[in-house]
Amino acid sequence: MCSPMPAPVCLVKNVNGSLHVNDSAIKYLDEISQPVVVVSIVGLYRTGKSYLMNRLAGKQTGFMLGSTIESKTKGIWMWCIPHPCIPNHTLVLLDTEGLGSIDKGDSKNDAWIFCLAVLLSSTLVYNSRGTIDNQALENLHYVTELAEQIKIKSPASAQAEDDDEDFQFVRFFPNFIWTVRDFVLELKIENKGQVNEDEYLDFALQLKKGTGTRISNYNLPRRCIRNYFPTRKCFVFPLPASQDKMTRLESLSENDIWPDFLNVTQHFCDHVFNKSKVKTLKGGQRVAGRMFGHLVQSYVDTISSGKVPCLENAVVAMARKENQASVEEAVKLYQSGMEQVKNLFPVSFSTISAEHQKLSTMATAEFLKHSFKDEQVQYFKKLMEEIEKHFAELFVQNMETSEIKCQKLLSDLYLEINERLQQGEYAKPGGYKLYSIHKEKSIINKYHSQPDKGVRAEDVLETFLNKKRIEADIILQTDTKLTEHEKKMKEMEEQSALLKQKDEAEEKRMQELEQMVVEGKKHSEERLQQLQEKIKEELLQQQQELEKAVEKKLHEQNELIQKGFENLAQSVHQGIQQLKKEKEELSISDCFSYVKSALDIGKDILAMYLLYKSSFK
Structure with missing residues (x-):
């Protein structure tokens, strides 16, 4: 979590009826890695929305309140605070421009503000004054x-041009809370007596039977609220203070505010804190701060271009950005860890391989933690390619460092023999024996005793001894103490020693190669398992999302049947069947099969095998 936001900032600016994203607010969201719970408030201007949002923030002031008929909030303002009830989560409060302001004259702008509040929030609060009557519902015509x-689906993936998506909204829309301010009536309903707030809201949302334009217009906002939002809740607030103090609500102490109002306010805040969920996308993907910033930018850009926001397109666009950023961050994590290994070069093959496997697994986990909707595993494969490319570069660098170090070591060890050679010590009778003793003790034994020579140690020694073979042969042939037979025997011993060194180097390479194949296969299977767990998690999220939508629609269908709306119930039933069909089509096994074929583990192992082989040519 970045440093706390001391006061609200403008998230979406309303400039002459045109919406623009505030870049500084998006930069702040980019720093929030925690999941976000987003609460938006909408309603007619001058109904006290900002006061409620300040109370949710635990503050008396923050979002602007006004004491005149002029709307104070323009666009959408944001306040990010640590969630008071859920650790490691951020509560994002969005206070929106008042609807129906007399100084705007553009109802289309109000509609988009309302639309953005619905699209961005996990809980939507609608704030009004007086009572929930037909006029109040007509004011909610948005x-x-x-x-x-x-739109839920893009035109390319929609089943038909006239596909009715209304029944799908319940899957993606926020929870709905209606807050009624300055409520002075009793909570009583004729023939029912005393009721609670939720029953009062449910009564206000009852549909009328009949046909005709008047009945249709009456039912339409009620049907939309019932159909679109997964849950409904109502709070009725009494007057907060005496009339002379109402215009100074922001500056009043709690002693000046009537207790009944404070009690309802506290119940409202507790409900929001405990019932509001983490913001999720189509498919059930939980949203963190940076993703939320992408979402805001995507929706505002779409609206500004004159197009209709599409949930599917927004998710695809955000997934593209988030997955690319996740690749970059995972690669950075891998490179940072391998940089520490690089500082130790040269190291053994087992050391560099073990660190590669460990950091690759960590990078994969980091990528999968933030990525989503990588349906063609293209970003996962891109990550693997970047990691393998970087490992290949380090693998070669490690070998080159080993070679340079070993060559330097042998060169230093050879100085003593070279000096003796220059002084002619080996040109005397018995010189070959003396030369062989010095070479064994001063070069070969000391070379073997030196630690941390790296993967090229045996090969560099083999090359060195081959280069010095001519030198050794000259000393052997000029040694007058040896007979021709003895010279031939020594020559054969020299060849045998070189072959032995070559065999030892080759055997070591084969052991390392076998180890690489085993570890590579094991690591590839681990990565595959990591990816499969991610896919399983995403599919389960989608299934749960669909199950909740089916449950909500079944409840709605039963209500309609009980109240005699058979035709509407049949329409809901068709939507339920489509949701169930969509759930049945989600196959985990099919996805696993696709992933296995797409990743091609054998190809990765072959690439590493070829890299290893080519490094010794």
Whole structure:
């Protein structure tokens, strides 16, 4: 979590009726790695929305309140605070521009503000004054326009041009809370007596039977609220203070505010804190700060271009950005860890291989933690390619460092023999024996005793001894103490020693190669398992999302049947069947099979085998 936000900042600016994203707010969101719970408030201007949002922030002031008929909040303002009830989560509060302001004159702008609040939040608070009557519901006409302003699927993936997506909204829309301010009536309903707030809201949302334009218009906002939002909740607030103090609500101490109002406010805050969920996308993907910033940018850009926001397109666009960023961060994690290994070069093959496997697994886990909807595993494969490319470079560098170090070591060890050679010590009778003793003790034994020579140690020694073979042969042939037979025997011994050294180097290479193949296969299987767990998690999220939508629609269908709306219930039933079909089509086994074929573990192992072989040519 980045440093706490001391006060709200503008997230979406409203400039002459045109919406623009505030870049500084997006930069702040980029620093939030925690999941976000997003609460938006909408409603007519001058209904006290900002006061409620300040209370959710645990503050008396913050979001602007006003004491005149002028709307104070323009666009959408954001306040990010640590979630008061859920550790390691961020509560994002969005206070929106008042709807229906007299100084705007552009109802289309209000519709988009309302639309953005729905699209961005996990809980939507609608704030009004007085009572929930037909006028109040008519003021909420924006909800009836959502079907035209929001699309679930892109045209390319929609089943048909006239595909009715209304029944799908419940999967992706936020929880709905209606807060009624300055409520002075009793919570009583004729023939029912005393009721609670939720029953009061449910009564206000009851549908009328009949046909005709008037009945249709009456039912439309009520149907939309019932159909679109997964849960509904109501709070009725009494007057907060005496009339002369109402305009100074922000500056009043709690002693000046009536207790009943404070009690309802506390119940409201507790409900929001405990019932609001982490913001999720289509498919059940949980949203963190950076992803939320992408989402805001995507929706505002779409609206500004004159197009209709599409949940599927927004998710695809955000997945592209988030997956690319996840690749870069995972590669950076891998490179940072391998840089520490590089500082120790040269190291043994087992050391560099073990660190590669460990850091590759860590990088994969880091990528999978933030990536989502990588359906063609293209970003996962891109990560693997970047890691293997970097490992190949380090693998070669390690060998080159080993070769340079070993050559330097042999060169230093050879100085003493070279000096004796220059002084002619080996040109005397018995010189070959003396030369052989010095070579064994001063070069070969000391070379073998030196630690940390790296993977090229035996090969460099083999090359060195081969180069010095002519030198040894000259000394042997000029040694007058040896007979011709003895010279031939020594020559054969020299060849045998060289062959032995070559065999030892080759055997070591084969052992390392076998080890590489075993470890490479094991590591590839581990990566495959990591990816399969991620896919399984995403599919389960989608299934749970669909199950909740089916459960909500079944409840709605039963209500309609009980109240005699058979035709509407049949329409809901069709939506339920489509949701169930979509759930049945989610196959984990099919995805696993695709992933196995797409990754091609054998290809990765072959690439590493060829790299290893080519390094010794």
